[in-house]
Amino acid sequence: MEFNLSLDQLQLKEAVIEFARRELVDDLSGREKRREFFWEGWKKCAEFGLPGMPVPEQYGGLGLDPLSCVVALEALGYGCPDHGLIFALNSHLWTCIKPLLTFGTDEQKEKYLPALVRGDKIGGHAMTEADAGSDAFSMRCRARKVGDRYLLNGAKIFITNAPIADLLLVFAVTDPEKGFGGVSAFIVEKGFPGFSIGQSIELMGLRTCPIGEVVLEDCEVPVSHRLGSEGAGAAIFHAEMEWERGCLFAAHLGAMQRTLETTVAHARERKQFGQAIGKNQAVSHKIADMAMRVELGRLILYKVAWMKGCGKRAPLESAFSKLFISESYLQNSLDALQIHGGYGYSVDYGLERHVRDSLGGRIYSGTSEIQRNIIASFLDL
Ligand SMILES: Cc1cc2nc3c(=O)[nH]c(=O)nc-3n(C[C@H](O)[C@H](O)[C@H](O)COP(=O)(O)OP(=O)(O)OC[C@H]3O[C@@H](n4cnc5c(N)ncnc54)[C@H](O)[C@@H]3O)c2cc1C
Structure with a gap:
């Protein structure tokens, strides 16, 4: 059993700490009071390559192994006191980029990953509903297939990054008879007809991370934006949670x-x-x-x-x-x-x-x- 980090991992750790201390410590109290997202810090994290850590170079990422990603995130947590910024980045990474990478088609990956890696687009995922939290699969949100698109109806709550997100992975029921096997995942862009952001939620902590509601009213999502097959939502969600629980x-x-x-x-x-x-x-x-x-x-x-x-x-x-x-x-x-x-x-x-x-x-x-x-x-x- 090997307990040592490699030289590359040690250097990455040092580099992230130095970067975070130099670039990510400004005016945190002020931003917390204003409940303001640290846009400048976000751009700098993206320039450093953090959103692309687990993404292959083909899509602009660094292609790092999971342990190196974890070491870098640990260093970020050590050097950067803006936990809201880090939380937003983690959500972007593990609940949007990683599932896209694992379950996306080549077309979906080419369309979204480079912009997500560059930090030009922000992502997250929307599972929780007002009456479906821990029991997430009791969700009411429905997706009905009509021709070449799905119509999504429902509302999601406590969605990290929702107020600033360009796209969200939204989970909805496609077949109510099938329980876990009846949930599917969709890549929903903020400009899609019927998609809107509801209220922002003021939290006790993580005050610099925007969190809010998502409303879907006959929201039109092309079939090509379903992630994985119909009914694969539970498998995608569980895979996503393993990464998030492991790395965030x-x-x-x-x-x-x-x-x-x-x-x-x-x-x-x-x-x-x-x-x-x-x-x-x-x-x-x-x-x-x-x-x-x-x-x-x-x-x-x-x-x-x-x-x-x-x-x-x-x-x-x-x-x-x-x-x-x-x-x-x-x-x-x-x-x-x-x-x-x-x-x-x-x-x-x-x-x-x-x-x-x-x-x-x-x-x-x-x-x-x-x-x-x-x-x-x-x-x-
Ligand atoms: C900061 C923050 C960010 C979040 N970001 C996202 C996001 O990006 N996307 C998203 O989809 N969701 C997000 N959530 C929602 C989060 O996943 C839910 O809040 C969480 O799953 C709990 O659900 P709930 O709040 O409805 O609580 P409930 O499920 O109502 O639980 C209330 C209490 O009952 C307990 N409880 C419930 N069922 C059981 C059981 N079977 N056994 C024992 N105890 C039980 C719980 O542990 C808890 O203590 C976020 C929440 C927070 C606070």
């Missing part, structure tokens, strides 16, 4: 590493009762647990990336990884805040942002409870 949380791990380092430094420097607060076991044990969570999170994350790189399925491992890292990120953020005392609670230190942003990770990509259900199902429970 790499950025959380990077953020955890940054918080750990900040907290260690604070525990060494801050003196109370004549000694560094880190000399108190109540403080140092908390930090030891934080470090352990970072280390264990990295091991499971890299294992998922390695499995995906070998072409293996990893539904159980990606559930372990998503659950462990998202819960650990919240716990580490709370511990870091506590160890910083009143300074931690002040917005100036940026630690309360980690608490706000990390809470979302227990909900999106399937809640913590749903991840435990998946794990339990592998134990035949």
Whole structure:
């Protein structure tokens, strides 16, 4: 078993950290207050090649293996405090680019991938509905085939990137009799007749990431825009979730590493009762647990990336990884805040942002409870 990163991966990590620190740290508090997407940062990420990491060079991408992608995203999470920007990028990558790459026809890939890789077009996916969240396949959104097109009707909610997206992968029922096998996926462009963006949703955290509703009223989608065969929606969604649960949380791990380092430094420097607060076991044990969570999170994350790189399925491992890292990120953020005392609670230190942003990770990509259900199902429970 090889635990070392290659020289290329180490250099990529350093390069992403340096890039993020140089280009992605401007005026975050202001953008958060204005709930504004970091367009300049998005363009710079695209110029650096981040949206094209897993995409073959043929479509303008970098053609990186999954472990290298994960290492780069971890570095991005470490260097860039704008978690909303990173979240938007991850959604674009794992719920739009990757499924297009895996399930798209040559024509679909040629049409969309180069612009998505360049960051000229922004993507996402629309599954969740007001009454269909964890139970996503109870969706009401319907797609009816009429001649050479489908007519989509329904509404989607909590859709990352919706207010800024050029195209979304929309899931809709094509055959209500077939349950999971009756859902199909469609590449829907924002200009299609009958497609509109509903309200933006103000979230507690990830304030720089635009999230909103999508409304489909007899939305006309050409048959050539169906992704995969009719009824392949569940397979596409599950494949997508494996990638997202495996890779998106790499950025959380990077953020955890940054918080750990900040907290260690604070525990060494801050003196109370004549000694560094880190000399108190109540403080140092908390930090030891934080470090352990970072280390264990990295091991499971890299294992998922390695499995995906070998072409293996990893539904159980990606559930372990998503659950462990998202819960650990919240716990580490709370511990870091506590160890910083009143300074931690002040917005100036940026630690309360980690608490706000990390809470979302227990909900999106399937809640913590749903991840435990998946794990339990592998134990035949
Ligand atoms: C920041 C953010 C971004 C998102 N982005 C997208 C996106 O881009 N596209 C998209 O389609 N969706 C997106 N979502 C939606 C997300 O996938 C759903 O919020 C999530 O799946 C949970 O659904 P729900 O909110 O309806 O909660 P519910 O399903 O109503 O769940 C409520 C509570 O009940 C629990 N629960 C429900 N069923 C069970 C069960 N069987 N066993 C145990 N507990 C259960 C849940 O764990 C949860 O604690 C996003 C959500 C957030 C917060």
